[in-house]
Each structure stands twice: as C-alpha cells, then as structure tokens.
Amino acid sequence: MFISMQGNWSISVKSKNAAFPQRFTVIGASSGNGTYNGVVGAPPVNVTGNHWLIAIQNDPGSGFRQSDTRIKFPTISAGMFRFDIESNDAGGDQDFNDLVLTCSSAASVSDYILYGNVTVYSGNCIFNPCRRRWVVIDTYKQLIDALKYDKLREVIEKLYPERIPPIPQPDPPPFFSPLMINIGDDVALPPRVANVYTRTNFQAADTTKARKSKEEIAAPQNLLSDFEFAGTRNLSNTKTLASDRYMIDKIGLANLKDSIRFICNTDPGNNLTLNFVEYDRSSSELAGGPYIGNGNTSMLGSAITDMNGNYIFRFTQSLSEVVHEVEEDVAGSENSLVQVRPDVLVRITDSFHPSITLFESAPHFNINQLQRLDFCFPADIVRPSSFCFNGNLVGSLGNVFIGGNQNTSASTSAAALDRNGYNNHLRSTGVISVHNSQAGFSIDCAAWKSLIDIKGCMFNLQRKKGDAVIRYYTIRYRKPGTGWQFVNQQYRHPKFSKRNIPFYSGDVTGPFNTSLNVDGSGAVIVPAYINIQSEVYLDGVDWEFSNLDRYMQLNSAIYEAGTPGKVYFLIEGYDEKGNLVPNARDLVALYINNRPIEFGLSGVEFTSPLETLPCNLYKMTAAEMNTPLRLNFKANDAWGFINDYSLSMSKCPSDVEVNVTTPLSISGNKTGLLKAGSNASNTDANGCPGYTGTLGDFGTTGFVTVQMQPSAAAGGWLQPNEEFAVISFGLTANVRRTNGYNSGLEGTYQASSTFYIQRK
Known part of the structure; x- marks a missing residue:
C-alpha cells in the first residue's frame, strides 16, 4: 500500500529478511522520484516535496506487486524525526520484516508530526468513543439519542441550547458540527498555549548553508537542535476562568459515559484519506464559550491511513511574533522564538468532489510538536474501502451487500440469479430486500433507480503465484428476450497525486476500445475498462483508495430505456492478453423503475x-x-x-x-x-x-x-x-x-x- 509523506525526508533500508526481491517506489515528490532496490547499505534516498507517496514492492516470481505496509510510530531524538515503514510480501509468513525502511528528517522549531490510529465505529454509539476527556457528539442522530438521557440533555441545554431541534427532523442536516462537552476541566475549552524556545547555537543562522552538501537535504531554518525548550505560556486573550453558565456535573456525566461507551463497535479505518485542517477559534470560543465550529480554518495537507488504520502526518507552521499575547513577559529578541500550539481537526471529503465534506471531526487543542492523535469516525458516514479476499465481482450495490454465490456460469435461471446473503435478498426478478443494518435503511421488495454504484472484488490479495490477474473488464446488459449490448458509460477515478489540481474530476478508466477474446470467438475490439484495483496492488499506481472497490456508476435510466423491468448485467474480467480470467464472471438481474408514479x-x-x-x-x-x-x-x-x-x-x-x-x-x-x-x-x-x-x-x-x-x-x-x-x-x-x-x-x-x- 502507499504511505503518504509530507516534507523532506531521507529514506534508507534498515533491514531485509526476504527471499523475494524487494524495492521501494517514490512518486509525486519534487525530487527523489523513482524506484530503488531494497538493499541494505545502499545510499539513503533524499526526497523533497510538499506531498508525495512511497510504496514497497516485492516480486514473488510473477512480477513486482505491492507489499502490505504498516507504519511504526515516530520518535524525536537529537533534533531528528524518525520512523520505520515495515512490509510484508507475498510469502507465506506475516511477520512484516521482509523490507524495513527508516525515514529520518531534521526537525525545526515550527515542525509538527501527528500520528495515531483511525477507527470507524458503529452500533448504538451516543458519542465518539475515542475522546476520553470529552463527550463528543458527532452526528445529528447521536444528538437526538443523547437528548433521551436526562443528564446529557441537561448539559446540552446549558451549553448548546440553539442546537436542540424543536421537533425531530425527518432527514439529518447536510452538515453537522460536533458538540464538545469538556469533562476533564472546569472550562468549556482549554486556553490557547504557546511554546517558548531559547537559542543555544548562536552560529546556527550563519552556518545553515554550510551543512548542506550535494547529497543532503537542505536543512530547515531554526533547527530544533539549535534551541532549548523554555516552557509554555497561556495567551492573554483566552479566558481561563470557568463561567457559571458553563459549569456542569462532570462526575455524573463521566459516570454516564462510562456506563454506555462499550456499546460501540470499532473497526480499522484503513486506507482513508485524512485532510488535516488548522482551526482558529471564534470570538465566542476565545471568550470562554463552548466549541461551535464557526472559526476560520486553513488546510494543512493530507495523509493516508495504512492497512491497520495508522497514519503519520507532518506539517510546518509559520513562526508567529506573538510575544505581546503571552501572559508572562518573554524577552523579544532574535535569541527567543514563540510558537503558538495549533488546534487541529480532520475532514473526510468526497473522493470525486473534494470540496464536499462528508464528515468533520471535533478539534484537538494545543497540539504538541510530536503528538499521537487517534480518531474515530462514524461508520455510517465514513466507509473505508474494502480489501479483496476471494470476494464476488458484484459485492455490493451502493451500501447494499450482495451475498450468495457468484454467478460464474452467467446463467439467467432463477436459481443462479437468486442472491440471498448478508441479510439482504436480491431476487431473481431483480427486486431487492434490505435488512442488513450496514446499509443504513431497511426495505422489502424495492426496485432500483437512478445512479447505482457497483462495487466488487477484481483483485484477490491472497492470490497464488500463478493466478491470472484481471487487467480489463467489460459490462454488458440486456433485457429478457433481447441481445447483449456493452455498457459505454464513461467512468473516472481520481489519483491521489492530482488531488490539489483545480477542477480535477479524476482520470478516465474507460471505456477504451480493447482487443478481447469475448465469448471464446476470438479477439474483437470492444469497449472495456482498466482494472485500477490491480494497478494499485501490482503496479503502484496511486489511484485514490476511497471507493477503489467501485468500478462503475450505472445510470439506470439508460438501461431501463423508458420501460421499467428486469435488466441483466454481465461483468467479465480479462487478463493482459485479452483472455477471460477463470471464474471472473458474474451476472445479476436488477429490476429498474425510474418512471414517475x-x-x-x-x-x-x-x-x-x-x-x-x-x-x-x-x-x-x-x-x-x-x-x-x-x-x-x-x-x-x-x-x-x-x-x-x-x-x-x-x-x-x-x-x-x-x-x-x-x-x-x-x-x-x-x-x-x-x-x-x-x-x-x-x-x-x-x-x-x-x-x-x-x-x-x-x-x-x-x-x-x-x-x-x-x-x-x-x-x-x-x-x-x-x-x-x-x-x-x-x-x-x-x-x-x-x-x-x-x-x-x-x-x-x-x-x-x-x-x-x-x-x-
């Protein structure tokens, strides 16, 4: 998998314990892009750039493919940030020591590294399960549920009277700003804090350039190793006294939280794109009020979680001359620096429309230079892309899991088309009944309509060495009694390295005219799509991992053609030579009805x-x-x-x-x-x-x-x-x-x- 990186780093091979050849690839950087052999003792690779990606690959004999990677949490010592990237190749063990890389970088006073673990939670969760000293309400549904508890309602009415709806709304609002209740202190929000540093190396400013050689990364200004931490100061424009208006029964609320927090279920938030944002507190928040989320924000950058939900993120904050804001006197000179600790939150955005925020976390306040921040996101809003282990080609339609056996024979018999599993039932008629709670709704005997996301497994991470790989796929459709036609809808998917390009909507993945052996009748030119799942896992192409398992958005009105009824859809996967991959075929029936009643x-x-x-x-x-x-x-x-x-x-x-x-x-x-x-x-x-x-x-x-x-x-x-x-x-x-x-x-x-x- 790809690991997202920020800033300048030196990459070295720490160890190799594998029979398979190993290498690592850097893409999207300003300098240092390329592929490098995983050899212990090789010169370090110096990489520069604001945002870039690194991946480890192995060759089990059938060509290089992506290794599973995981991040070891970083440390800071002698003014250097360091952390390891461990990998597991296609071999039979699961030890994550096949190739280990060490990433190191000189730290400056204004550098920050955040790291931690991301999970998604589900179940009867009335508040966020990750915030120990806070009661954080993430969603409108949680707010409605919280108001059913007298103790919680009493506190919410005191801190957030304007957030209590007069009557329950039939649909949740499009954006929900979290509610934060502090049960660790007597203030609604902690006071803003600044770090004060004193210079210890007075020749550093004149010798920075002398440290730089052709092989080294340019050293940042104000190296941490040239300063001594002199302590923290509260900022004078932040109220530190508790207001009677915001005094709450913290013990009672904490007891309530302890009694119900274990109802939540959590799963790893793997391969999620985290968009880190610095939050500037609003006037009411600075005056001592609770968090309301209407302060100014500035984008810091993005990071991708690994297979376990771990992440690492580095950003640099511009030095602020805020000596006059500090409550205690600090000598303002070139030998002292004052750095305001930032407040940081995370946004999860739509991968196809990055300007649309799906979820925004509550902030973490007064971030340290190296700090662990764990995040929990509601699973009904934030859904990690699934890994593929022998899954069906049609694994879900939207949020509706499609169980049963894959229809590899492409039969239209009622028995073959009936897909009853995962507590959902796609009948042979194409009618769907949904009872799995993960869908977020329940219905019997419904038709399909509008734009339908088809998701499924086109690359098996547990494939054997000689297994064929799906490189292309086709989708065909027909109504009963008619002939097959190829789906010709254009499909796009974004690449992570292009996420900041204005008006970028993704790269086209098809259809392209491709020579394939369709129905065993020899090579013919047909419209086909490239399998981006295999390009991510085998070729190291940086396709955005969100929605990676989605390979088509069907405009159902095209296939309904004005008359509601059953439509067959046939998905087939082909290898790089254009031959049908064994068992890479699935056929489902959907009853489509877009007609107004x-x-x-x-x-x-x-x-x-x-x-x-x-x-x-x-x-x-x-x-x-x-x-x-x-x-x-x-x-x-x-x-x-x-x-x-x-x-x-x-x-x-x-x-x-x-x-x-x-x-x-x-x-x-x-x-x-x-x-x-x-x-x-x-x-x-x-x-x-x-x-x-x-x-x-x-x-x-x-x-x-x-x-x-x-x-x-x-x-x-x-x-x-x-x-x-x-x-x-x-x-x-x-x-x-x-x-x-x-x-x-x-x-x-x-x-x-x-x-x-x-x-x-």
Whole structure:
C-alpha cells in the first residue's frame, strides 16, 4: 500500500529478511522520484516535496506487486524525526520484516508530526468513543439519542441550547458540527498555549548553508537542535476562568459515559484519506464559550491511513511574533522564538468532489510538536474501502451487500440469479430486500433507480503465484428476450497525486476500445475498462483508495430505456492478453423503475352550482349546506412498487364527518382519513407480490372519483355556530425504490386542494 509523506525526508533500508526481491517506489515528490532496490547499505534516498507517496514492492516470481505496509510510530531524538515503514510480501509468513525502511528528517522549531490510529465505529454509539476527556457528539442522530438521557440533555441545554431541534427532523442536516462537552476541566475549552524556545547555537543562522552538501537535504531554518525548550505560556486573550453558565456535573456525566461507551463497535479505518485542517477559534470560543465550529480554518495537507488504520502526518507552521499575547513577559529578541500550539481537526471529503465534506471531526487543542492523535469516525458516514479476499465481482450495490454465490456460469435461471446473503435478498426478478443494518435503511421488495454504484472484488490479495490477474473488464446488459449490448458509460477515478489540481474530476478508466477474446470467438475490439484495483496492488499506481472497490456508476435510466423491468448485467474480467480470467464472471438481474408514479388530486368541486368568489370561496345558504362534493385522485404504479398512499380531509375550525357514497368500496361515514392503501403482505418472506396502489384497489389506471356529503350527524358543512370554514384535502404516497443509499422509500409524493365556505 502507499504511505503518504509530507516534507523532506531521507529514506534508507534498515533491514531485509526476504527471499523475494524487494524495492521501494517514490512518486509525486519534487525530487527523489523513482524506484530503488531494497538493499541494505545502499545510499539513503533524499526526497523533497510538499506531498508525495512511497510504496514497497516485492516480486514473488510473477512480477513486482505491492507489499502490505504498516507504519511504526515516530520518535524525536537529537533534533531528528524518525520512523520505520515495515512490509510484508507475498510469502507465506506475516511477520512484516521482509523490507524495513527508516525515514529520518531534521526537525525545526515550527515542525509538527501527528500520528495515531483511525477507527470507524458503529452500533448504538451516543458519542465518539475515542475522546476520553470529552463527550463528543458527532452526528445529528447521536444528538437526538443523547437528548433521551436526562443528564446529557441537561448539559446540552446549558451549553448548546440553539442546537436542540424543536421537533425531530425527518432527514439529518447536510452538515453537522460536533458538540464538545469538556469533562476533564472546569472550562468549556482549554486556553490557547504557546511554546517558548531559547537559542543555544548562536552560529546556527550563519552556518545553515554550510551543512548542506550535494547529497543532503537542505536543512530547515531554526533547527530544533539549535534551541532549548523554555516552557509554555497561556495567551492573554483566552479566558481561563470557568463561567457559571458553563459549569456542569462532570462526575455524573463521566459516570454516564462510562456506563454506555462499550456499546460501540470499532473497526480499522484503513486506507482513508485524512485532510488535516488548522482551526482558529471564534470570538465566542476565545471568550470562554463552548466549541461551535464557526472559526476560520486553513488546510494543512493530507495523509493516508495504512492497512491497520495508522497514519503519520507532518506539517510546518509559520513562526508567529506573538510575544505581546503571552501572559508572562518573554524577552523579544532574535535569541527567543514563540510558537503558538495549533488546534487541529480532520475532514473526510468526497473522493470525486473534494470540496464536499462528508464528515468533520471535533478539534484537538494545543497540539504538541510530536503528538499521537487517534480518531474515530462514524461508520455510517465514513466507509473505508474494502480489501479483496476471494470476494464476488458484484459485492455490493451502493451500501447494499450482495451475498450468495457468484454467478460464474452467467446463467439467467432463477436459481443462479437468486442472491440471498448478508441479510439482504436480491431476487431473481431483480427486486431487492434490505435488512442488513450496514446499509443504513431497511426495505422489502424495492426496485432500483437512478445512479447505482457497483462495487466488487477484481483483485484477490491472497492470490497464488500463478493466478491470472484481471487487467480489463467489460459490462454488458440486456433485457429478457433481447441481445447483449456493452455498457459505454464513461467512468473516472481520481489519483491521489492530482488531488490539489483545480477542477480535477479524476482520470478516465474507460471505456477504451480493447482487443478481447469475448465469448471464446476470438479477439474483437470492444469497449472495456482498466482494472485500477490491480494497478494499485501490482503496479503502484496511486489511484485514490476511497471507493477503489467501485468500478462503475450505472445510470439506470439508460438501461431501463423508458420501460421499467428486469435488466441483466454481465461483468467479465480479462487478463493482459485479452483472455477471460477463470471464474471472473458474474451476472445479476436488477429490476429498474425510474418512471414517475401516476399521482394526482384534481376536480374538487360541488355537484350543484353555488355562489363562487375568487380564491375558491363558496357562499352557502342553509339549504345548500349538505350539497355533495366530489374529487378525483390516483396514486398507482403499474409495476407494483407503491408502498402506501393516503387520502385525507380536514376542516377548520372543527372537523366534519362526511358520508362517502362512491366508490362503494370505501362508502360510509368518515372523519379525517378517507382512504389509506398498502399491502402488508408485500414482503420478501411472501415472495414480493407487489402493490399497485389505486390501480389494484379500484381497478383503474386513471382517476378515482370520490363523492361525499356531510353525514346526518354533522348536519352540514358549517356548524350552526360557524360563519366560515377552511376545508382541505391531501393526498400522499411513497414508493419502494432505492439506489443503495436512500431510505428505500421514494417520496413522499404530495398533493393538496383547499377551499373556503362562508355562510350566506
């Protein structure tokens, strides 16, 4: 795997304990790019650049391929940063000593190295499980759950009264700034701190250039080895006294945290791109208020976690002349330097749209020059790309895992197409039922719609030496009774080294006209895609690891072609000679339905002429108060994916009971709800019989006419003591459709009609 690096480093081979040839590759640097043999005693490789990547490779006899790598946490000694990169090759052991590299670099006063471990957490997690001295609420769902605990609600109401929603929102807000509750101190946020250094080597400034030879990396200014740490100072513009407004029951809150924190499950956050950001506290935060997240930010750089979720990140902060801000006097001269410790947070962004932030962590305050920071991210928002160990070619569609056996025979039989596993069921009809909690939603008997991410395994990390490698793949599609056609959608994936290029949307991975032996009929030119999974693991190409297991985003409307129904998709993998790789074939059926449902509410009118004024105002005499009313409505889907619909009425200032006379199937006295439709038997267990809505309930694809009038008990549209009323009708419906990410329900479709009655 690639290790991301920042700044200037010297790379040397520390040890080699492997029979296979070893080497390491540097890409994306300003200088030092290239491939170097893994030989102990070879001259160190000096690499310079803001951001670059390093990978270790081994050759088991079939060509060089990426080794698994892991980072050993760094140290600082004698003014030098050092850490090791350990690797494990394709051999049978798992000892991570096959090739070990040592990275070293001179440290300056303004250099910072952060390191640590990243995990993703799931389960009933009310707060972030990584922050020991804090209660950190990361998501809107966690906030809603936290408010159910009296002790937490009391604290949140005191610190964050503006964050408590008046009513639960149906969908979470697009961006959520974390809530931070300090249970380690009596202040909402710790005071800002600065480090003070005193120069000990007075000739250093004049001899920096003398240290530099042709083989050495240029030494940074203000080397740490030329200074002595003189202590820390609090900054004067930070309030250190606790405010009564922010005093909380820390012990009670800590006890509550201890009692529920182990409900969370954690997994390694491997191969995640971490975007480090320096946070400047807002005025209210500097004045002693809690963290609200509206301070200024500046980007520091990026790092990639390794296979265990470990990372290392280096950045340089510009020296600040802040002597006047320090509470205690510091002599301002060329022999002393003051460095404000930064506050740092991490953002996880969309790999295809880096300007879109998927998740932003709570800050870590007053970072030391060498500090371990562990991060935990919610798994329902931040999802590491999966490693491939004999996985199916179609492993998931969006967040919906597709289990069962891979359809290597490409059969369209019901048995071969039925994929029942991982607590999800993709039926042979192409209809999907989702019950795995990792999807983030649950639904039975839904159709597929819009843009569908296809994810799967195209490179087995446990492949044997002689196993063929998928270098190209094709995707074909057809509806039942038609011939195969090749998918021709363009697909892109970004490269990590290009992440800072403005307006960069990724490199094209296909389709390219490629000579392949399709269906065993000899080489033909067909549209095919390059397998970036194999290029990452074998060739060291720095494809962004996020979404690496995604190899197509299907625009389902193309393949639906205007008529909903079952569509077969056939994925096949080919080697570098254009031959089909054994067992590299999978065929699934998807029932695609993007058609809008037949839905509407119209023709709300009285059956007899009445005096009518603008804005739907009717005037009625006492003799007209029981005039019948009719309306037309429909909510149907001929392909059977209606979940529910509801027709209702309301009257203000008081309800009115009406007698429905037509249709006969819903006749009778009713108040409020006139008709609700659903099919409780439309479940996976019952074979997904479907539900067409008003089409099935009333036997028509068109509008259903409903006629009603006030019941005998109601006595009229207006009560004797009413001079005016507002009457409204509403129609709602939901449809079972998903792209693997939504709630499984599309809607709510809504229509309404309102009119007014005045006594005449």
